[in-house]
Amino acid sequence: MQIPSTGFVRLRQVLAVLPISRSSWWAGIQSGKYPRPVRLAERTTAWKVEDIHALIERLGSPDKPWEAQTTQNRLKTAADQ
Numbered sequence: 001m002q003i004p005s006t007g008f009v010r011l012r013q014v015l016a017v018l019p020i021s022r023s024s025w026w027a028g029i030q031s032g033k034y035p036r037p038v039r040l041a042e043r044t045t046a047w048k049v050e051d052i053h054a055l056i057e058r059l060g061s062p063d064k065p066w067e068a069q070t071t072q073n074r075l076k077t078a079a080d081q
Contacts, residue, residue: 002017003017003049003052003053004049005049005053006049006050007049008038008040008046008047008048008049009046009047009049009052010045010046010047011025011045011047014047014052017052017056018055018056018059034055035047035048035051035052035054035055
C-alpha cells in the first residue's frame with residue numbers, strides 16, 4: 001500500500017507502510033520518536049502525510065547505523081532462507 005503525497009492518513013494507512021504494532025506506534029508518539037497526530041474531529045485522528053514521508057526518510061537514513069544494520073540483517077536473513 002502506498003500513501004498519497006499530500007493530505008492526511010489514518011492509523012490503518014500508516015501501519016500498512018510501517019512494520020510496527022499499534023501499541024508500539026502510540027508508544028513512539030509518546031516518546032517523541034514518531035509524529036504527533038492531528039485531530040480532524042472529536043473521534044477522528046490522522047497524521048499529515050508530509051510527516052509520515054519525513055519519518056520514512058529518517059528511518060531509512062544511514063545516520064542511524066544500528067537501524068540500518070538491523071534492516072540489513074533482516075534482509076540478509078530472509079534471503080538466506
